[in-house]
Amino acid sequence: DTGVSQNPRHKITKRGQNVTFRCDPISEHNRLYWYRQTLGQGPEFLTYFQNEAQLEKSRLLSDRFSAERPKGSFSTLEIQRTEQGDSAMYLCASSWAGAETQYFGPGTRLLVL
Amino acid sequence: GQQLNQSPQSMFIQEGEDVSMNCTSSSIFNTWLWYKQDPGEGPVLLIALYKAGELTSNGRLTAQFGITRKDSFLNISASIPSDVGIYFCAGPSNAGNMLTFGGGTRLMVKP
Numbered sequence: 001d002t003g004v005s006q007n008p009r010h011k012i013t014k015r016g017q018n019v020t021f022r023c024d025p026i027s028e029h030n031r032l033y034w035y036r037q038t039l040g041q042g043p044e045f046l047t048y049f050q051n052e053a054q055l056e057k058s059r060l061l062s063d064r065f066s067a068e069r070p071k072g073s074f075s076t077l078e079i080q081r082t083e084q085g086d087s088a089m090y091l092c093a094s095s096w097a098g099a100e101t102q103y104f105g106p107g108t109r110l111l112v113l
Numbered sequence: 114g115q116q117l118n119q120s121p122q123s124m125f126i127q128e129g130e131d132v133s134m135n136c137t138s139s140s141i142f143n144t145w146l147w148y149k150q151d152p153g154e155g156p157v158l159l160i161a162l163y164k165a166g167e168l169t170s171n172g173r174l175t176a177q178f179g180i181t182r183k184d185s186f187l188n189i190s191a192s193i194p195s196d197v198g199i200y201f202c203a204g205p206s207n208a209g210n211m212l213t214f215g216g217g218t219r220l221m222v223k224p
Contacts, residue, residue, distance in 0.1 A: 004155075033211065042117075042201050042214030043156065056210055091155050093212075100144045100163075100205040102212060104155035 002026060004105035006092050012111045013082055020078045021108045025094030032075050033102060034067055035091040036060065043091050043104075049075060050097055082112045115140050117202055117215035125221045132189040134218040136202030145185040146203040146212070147176050156201055160187070192222050 005024045013019050025032045031050050035043035046065070047057045051072040061067075064082075069075040079086055089109050093102040119136050126132060136145070144163055148156035160171050162178035162185060169176055173190045185202055199217040206213065 006155075031210075035212075040216075042203070042217055043212070044214070045211035048210055058211075093155075101146060101158060101161050103158060104148075107153075107155045109153070 004092055004094050004103055006090075006105040006108050008108060009106060010109050010111075012113065014113050015082060015084060017082055018078065018080045019082060019110065020076055021090055021092075021110075022074060022076050023092030023105060024074045025092070026103060027073075028096070029094035029103075030072065030097050031095045031099075032069055033093040033095075034075070034077050035093065035104075037089040037091055037107070038087075046077075079110075082110075084112050086110060087112045115142075115204065115206070115213045117204060117213055119200075119202055119215035119218050121218060122216065123219040123221070125223065126192055128192060128194060128222050128224050130192055132192055132196070132220060133186065134188075134200060134220075135184060135186045136215050137184045138204065139183070141182040142204035143182070144205055145176070145178050146205075147174075147185070147187050148201045148203060148214075150199045150201060150217075152198075159200075189220075192220075194222050194224050196220060197222050 033048040034046040037043040049069040064080045067077045089107045091107045093104045095102045147159045150156045160176040167178040175188045177186045202215045203212040
């Protein structure tokens with residue numbers, strides 16, 4: 001399977017802990033996106049990379065959130081000092097630069113207790 | 114910012130029935146995308162529309178790009194139980210680097 005993969009699929013953590021999620025995009029895609037989805041809502045854009053450069057960040061991405069894509073392949077999303085409001089599904093997507101169709105991974109569901 | 118409104122919010126239909134849902138925007142989109150999301154999974158791309166007035170099919174699914182470029186429609190013919198899920202419309206920003214999603218239409222199919 002050469003689709004977008006995400007790990008872990010589920011994460012339960014206590015408030016105040018740090019968590020890190022990983023996304024492996026479709027191998028030939030140079031753009032990688034992170035979205036957050038809360039229950040009953042559509043996904044909301046957080047940030048995206050073209051190769052290793054982070055080109056845009058949403059206002060939803062507070063300073064407790066950081067994303068990296070060091071070698072232009074996989075990406076990590078870290079949330080520091082988690083809060084209960086961070087509980088959501090975190091989705092990763094990838095595409096070719098300039099293409100408007102994005103392909104999503106299965107998501108990481110985060111629950112902050 | 115751009116907003117997409119989907120209707121209906123939910124539908125409960127009998128297996129075999131046809132389904133129609135739509136998506137409207139306050140601003141123009143140059144591309145419309147339709148995704149389906151199963152519980153606990155990520156959205157899966159169903160159909161992409163690139164031109165006003167375009168009608169595109171994917172099996173039992175047919176989607177249309179409205180001529181005003183502010184709306185799109187998705188039809189499912191002869192629904193089956195595996196059609197159950199949430200259907201999202203989405204459109205790219207003007208720069209093409211992020212998708213704005215509608216709130217989704219939840220489809221339930223009774224066998």
